[in-house]
Each structure stands twice: as structure tokens, then as C-alpha cells.
Amino acid sequence: MLSEHARTHVWAYLGALVLMALSGGATALSVALLQPIVNRMMDFGGTGAFKQLRFLAFAVAALYMLRGLATCGQLIIMSRTGNRIIATMQARLFNHVLGQPVGFFSDRHSSELMARLALAANGVRDVLQLLITSAGRDVVTALGLLAVMIHTDALMALMVITCMPIGALLLGRVIRRIRKAARRSFDGSTKIMQIMQETVHGIRIIKSFNLQDTMRARMAGSVREVEKSANRMAVGVAMSSPVSETLGGLVVALIILYGGWRVSVAHADPGSFFAFIVALISAYEPVKRLGKLNLDLQNGLVSARMIYDLLDEPLPVTENAGGPKLVPTVGRITLQGVSFGYRPETPVLDGLDLVAEPDQTTALVGPSGGGKSTIISLIQRFYDPQGGSISIDGTDIAGVDVASLRNVIAFVSQDVFLFQGTIRENIALGRVGASDEAIVAAARQAHAHDFIMALPSGYDTAVGEHGSKLSGGQRQRLAIARAFLKEASIILLDEPTAALDAESEREVQKALEALRVGRTTIVVAHRLQTIMDADRICVIENGRAAESGTHEELLRARGSYHTFFSTQFGERKRRIA
Numbered sequence: 189m190l191s192e193h194a195r196t197h198v199w200a201y202l203g204a205l206v207l208m209a210l211s212g213g214a215t216a217l218s219v220a221l222l223q224p225i226v227n228r229m230m231d232f233g234g235t236g237a238f239k240q241l242r243f244l245a246f247a248v249a250a251l252y253m254l255r256g257l258a259t260c261g262q263l264i265i266m267s268r269t270g271n272r273i274i275a276t277m278q279a280r281l282f283n284h285v286l287g288q289p290v291g292f293f294s295d296r297h298s299s300e301l302m303a304r305l306a307l308a309a310n311g312v313r314d315v316l317q318l319l320i321t322s323a324g325r326d327v328v329t330a331l332g333l334l335a336v337m338i339h340t341d342a343l344m345a346l347m348v349i350t351c352m353p354i355g356a357l358l359l360g361r362v363i364r365r366i367r368k369a370a371r372r373s374f375d376g377s378t379k380i381m382q383i384m385q386e387t388v389h390g391i392r393i394i395k396s397f398n399l400q401d402t403m404r405a406r407m408a409g410s411v412r413e414v415e416k417s418a419n420r421m422a423v424g425v426a427m428s429s430p431v432s433e434t435l436g437g438l439v440v441a442l443i444i445l446y447g448g449w450r451v452s453v454a455h456a457d458p459g460s461f462f463a464f465i466v467a468l469i470s471a472y473e474p475v476k477r478l479g480k481l482n483l484d485l486q487n488g489l490v491s492a493r494m495i496y497d498l499l500d501e502p503l504p505v506t507e508n509a510g511g512p513k514l515v516p517t518v519g520r521i522t523l524q525g526v527s528f529g530y531r532p533e534t535p536v537l538d539g540l541d542l543v544a545e546p547d548q549t550t551a552l553v554g555p556s557g558g559g560k561s562t563i564i565s566l567i568q569r570f571y572d573p574q575g576g577s578i579s580i581d582g583t584d585i586a587g588v589d590v591a592s593l594r595n596v597i598a599f600v601s602q603d604v605f606l607f608q609g610t611i612r613e614n615i616a617l618g619r620v621g622a623s624d625e626a627i628v629a630a631a632r633q634a635h636a637h638d639f640i641m642a643l644p645s646g647y648d649t650a651v652g653e654h655g656s657k658l659s660g661g662q663r664q665r666l667a668i669a670r671a672f673l674k675e676a677s678i679i680l681l682d683e684p685t686a687a688l689d690a691e692s693e694r695e696v697q698k699a700l701e702a703l704r705v706g707r708t709t710i711v712v713a714h715r716l717q718t719i720m721d722a723d724r725i726c727v728i729e730n731g732r733a734a735e736s737g738t739h740e741e742l743l744r745a746r747g748s749y750h751t752f753f754s755t756q757f758g759e760r761k762r763r764i765a
């Protein structure tokens with residue numbers, strides 16, 4: 189962290205350090221001036237002494253002004269640099285997360301990533317700020333004041349110095365306690381975000397299953413955990429006060445006894461004693477802060493560690509960015525002996541062979557959990573197969589630039605994802621820089637134009653979070669319009685299982701029929717109509733393509749498809765027959 193940020197902002201930090209040193213030096217000097225000031229006063233030297241005093245008084249005023257200006261400059265530099273660091277860290281973390289493979293996201297809750305992005309970046313700033321401020325302001329001030337003490341009375345200064353390690357030792361124990369509490373507090377905050385997020389997204393389920401009390405109890409538990417951790421941290425920080433105050437008081441008392449004796453009995457000059465005691469009292473705050481530095485650092489360090497944990501996770505090297513580009517000719521997809529499992533001990537696909545011909549629709553059917561959606565993910569290289577190969581027009585997709593592969597594929601997922609924004613913006617995501625005419629044409633092809641025009645603001649209607657203001661069928665058609673706009677030669681379609689009403693389904697089917705023309709389409713099919721419309725059907729069972737052929741061929745064969753079809757659509761099939 190230091191090497192990265194301190195190096196980038198070296199000039200800003202150096203500037204801040206110089207200003208801090210100036211302010212620390214001004215403090216020490218103004219205290220040192222007390223010695224001649226008090227001695228001039230005690231001299232009773234008439235106008236000559238008063239003239240000197242006047243000069244000294246203005247010198248003190250000038251030093252205070254200098255300290256004020258230096259502090260102002262230093263605060264501005266430190267805040268700006270701190271804000272820069274937060275912005276850089278957030279952008280860097282986001283980039284890193286974006287570059288992670290799809291599996292990374294399955295293993296994490298989104299709120300955990302959000303907490304890291306929102307809270308943890310501050311930790312990096314705080315740690316650096318604390319280190320620099322302590323090194324600059326407090327160390328310089330304390331050293332300057334110590335120099336004043338040594339200059340005025342070396343023996344008394346030695347007495348003060350010997351007390352410091354005792355304080356540091358006593359504070360050490362508190363630190364461990366604070367570190368643990370900071371970690372718990374961070375985890376608790378993440379949990380609070382998670383519960384809030386799930387409540388917003390799952391509000392219908394929560395209400396319909398009367399889960400309000402369950403959610404309330406969950407939130408209360410997490411809120412309580414954060415409160416407890418915050419209290420533990422507060423107690424830790426507070427416990428440092430009696431330790432340092434008592435020790436500080438003892439030192440001041442010792443100095444008063446010894447210094448008082450020196451002035452009153454041994455006739456030492458009172459100015460030195462006065463300057464010493466003010467230097468000691470002024471040094472108290474910076475030294476106390478330095479003693480607590482490790483303690484204050486803990487909270488920031490826990491957060492900073494959260495960011496670096498994530499940033500240190502290596503990015504996959506499988507994206508082949510800058511590698512050879514995929515240039516499909518006809519768009520034939522071939523899967524040869526593909527084996528894959530999300531976890532090595534549970535294989536999902538086991539030597540699967542499959543060919544999706546260009547200008548045809550290949551429907552994947554089979555039992556739930558059989559691996560149909562997994563095939564769609566593998567073709568887009570969301571994951572890499574552990575065995576076998578996937579090629580498009582004879583080119584193995586493992587060797588090509590992933591972006592070029594995804595450029596030729598339009599994916600319409602089972603749960604259509606719409607981004608915050610308008611309908612126009614959502615369709616436009618299909619092709620960056622698409623013209624308005626192209627967007628409207630895509631919407632027409634997707635049978636979405638009419639319903640869009642019937643909305644109050646047409647293409648400028650906001651879709652709501654995740655498209656919550658639109659119906660399922662409308663969302664589907666927007667996703668299809670997006671796919672049209674992409675002009676990809678391969679369509680991968682994960683059909684939603686939830687039945688749309690007959691009217692919506694007809695509209696979606698019409699849109700899909702249009703989309704499929706002249707393209708290679710692989711569809712995870714759940715609807716009877718989609719299956720019957722397909723040119724080829726592939727039954728995915730036990731990690732393999734158990735059977736493939738046309739609907740009639742497969743029914744005649746009376747194999748797995750026949751069984752699957754009879755159990756899934758038996759009732760309707762009889763009706764159709």
C-alpha cells in the first residue's frame with residue numbers, strides 16, 4: 189500500500205510533510221521563546237527589556253500565524269490526496285472485479301463486494317493519512333519540543349524520556365482487542381447491506397410468506413453485532429486514556445517537584461523551568477497520539493486488508509486479450525468430448541458431443557440440473573471445460589480472444605437483466621454507439637415497438653430496478669431487441685421456465701422466430717412450442733447428449749426423448765394428437 193500510493197503521491201506527501209514540519213517547528217520555537225520572555229519579565233529591566241519583550245511578543249504571534257497557514261495548506265493537500273486515493277482504489281477494485289471469471293461471482297454475495305468498494309477504500313486513505321500525519325506533524329513537533337526540553341534542562345528531559353516506553357507497553361494490550369472488534373464490525377456491516385439488498389429484491393416473497401419477523405430478527409442480530417463491536421472498539425480506545433493521563437500526570441508532578449526545587453532552592457533561572465514545563469505539556473498531545481498510532485491504525489488496516497485481499501486474487505489469464513480473433517464463417521458450433529464440473533468431485537458434463545448447425549435451431553432438453561445451461565456458459569467461455577474442446581467453424585474457442593468470441597454471440601438469458609435507465613439505453617447495450625433508427629428497427633424486429641410506444645414516455649420510459657416496471661414478456665422482448673441490435677451470428681437462448689401468458693408467449697415466440705433466421709441458435713428449451721419448432725433436438729442426460737434428431741425421429745425412436753416428452757408434456761401431447 190505504501191509503495192503504491194506513497195510513491196504515486198510522493199510530491200503531495202512531501203509538500204504536506206514540509207508544512208507539518210513548519211507547523212511543528214513553529215510550535216517548538218514559540219515554546220522556546222518563553223524562556224527569554226519569562227527571564228526578561230523577571231529582570232525588571234525597564235524600557236530596554238520591554239522593547240525586547242515587544243519584539244518577542246510579535247515573534248510569537250508571527251509563529252502562530254505561520255502554524256495556522258501551514259496547517260491549512262497541509263490539511264488541503266492531505267484531503268485532496270486522500271480523496272484521490274479513494275477514487276483510485278474504487279476504480280481499481282471495480283476493474284479487478286469486472287475482470288474476474290463468472291465463477292468468482294457465484295462464490296460471493298454482492299453486498300460483500302459492495303462493502304469492500306464502499307467502506308474499505310476509506311481504510312487505505314485513513315492508514316496513509318495517519319502514518320503521514322504522525323510522521324510529519326507529531327514526530328516533528330515532539331522532537332522539536334524534546335530538543336527544547338534537552339536544551340533547557342537535560343536531566344529533566346532524561347526523566348521524561350524514560351517514562352515513554354512504559355506507556356507504549358501498556359497500550360500494546362489494547363491493540364489486539366481493537367483489531368478483532370474492527371474485523372467483526374466490518375463483517376457485520378456487510379451483513380446489514382446483504383439483508384437490506386435481499387429485502388429490496390425479495391420484498392414480494394417476504395410479504396407473501398409473511399417473513400417480516402424473520403427479516404427483522406436477522407437485521408436486529410446484525411445491527412446488534414455491529415453495535416457490540418463498535419462498543420468494544422470504543423472501550424479499547426477509551427482504556428488508553430486513563431493509562432496515558434495517569435502516566436502524564438505523574439511525569440508533570442515529578443518535573444514540578446524537581447524543577448520547583450531547582451528554582452526556589454538552587455536558584456536556577458525561572459524562564460528555563462517555565463519553558464520546560466510548557467514544552468512538556470505541549471509535547472503531551474503529539475506523544476499521546478503517537479502512542480495510540482498503532483491503535484488508531486487497526487480499524488483502517490482491517491479495511492485496507494479487505495481491499496488488498498481481493499486485489500491480490502490473481503486475474504485469470506484465460507481471456508487471451510490481444511490473441512487471435514475469432515472470425516466465424518458459417519457459425520457451426522462443435523462440442524467434442526466436453527467434460528466439465530463446477531467442482532472436480534461432481535462432474536456435470538461427461539464427454540459430451542454436440543453439433544449445432546448454422547441456420548438451424550438446436551434445442552437442448554432433458555431433466556432439470558442435467559447441464560443444459562452449463563453448455564450455454566461453456567460456449568461463451570464463462571468457464572473452461574476440463575476435457576474435450578469447443579470450436580466454432582473449426583477454431584477452438586480456447587485459443588481465441590474472448591472478447592472476439594463474445595462479439596459473435598447474442599445471449600438471451602433465462603432471467604432477463606435490465607440495467608437502471610430507459611428502454612432506449614437498455615436496447616442500445618446490444619451495440620455500443622447504435623443509432624436511434626437502429627434501436628427502433630431492432631425493437632420492431634423483436635415485436636417490442638408497439639408496446640414501447642404505448643408507454644407514457646415511449647423509448648425514454650425508465651425500466652425501474654432490474655426492469656421491475658415491465659412485464660416478464662416485455663422484458664424478454666427488450667432482451668431480444670438487444671440481441672437483434674448486436675447482429676451476432678450465434679444466438680444462445682436460455683428459455684425462461686416461468687410460463688408467460690398466452691399472448692406474451694406468442695409475441696416472444698414471434699420475436700424469437702425472426703431472430704433465429706440465418707443464425708446458429710442453441711436454445712435451452714422448456715416450452716413445448718420451442719421444442720417442436722427446433723430443427724434438431726438434443727437430449728442432455730447424465731452429462732452426455734443421450735439422443736439427437738428431429739422431434740418426429742426422436743419420438744419414433746421411443747428412447748429417452750420419448751420418455752422425457754411423455755412425462756413433461758404427456759397431457760398436452762395427447763391433446764395435440
Ligand SMILES: Nc1ncnc2c1ncn2[C@@H]1O[C@H](COP(=O)(O)OP(=O)(O)OP(=O)(O)O)[C@@H](O)[C@H]1O
Pocket residue numbers: 291294530531536555556557558559560561562563712
Ligand atoms: N455456479 C455453479 N456452481 C456450482 N454448481 C453449479 C453452478 N451452476 C450450476 N451448478 C450445478 O450444475 C448442474 C447443472 O446445472 P445447469 O444449470 O446447467 O442445469 P440445467 O440442465 O440447465 O437445469 P434446468 O433445466 O433446471 O435449468 C446442477 O446440478 C447445478 O446444481
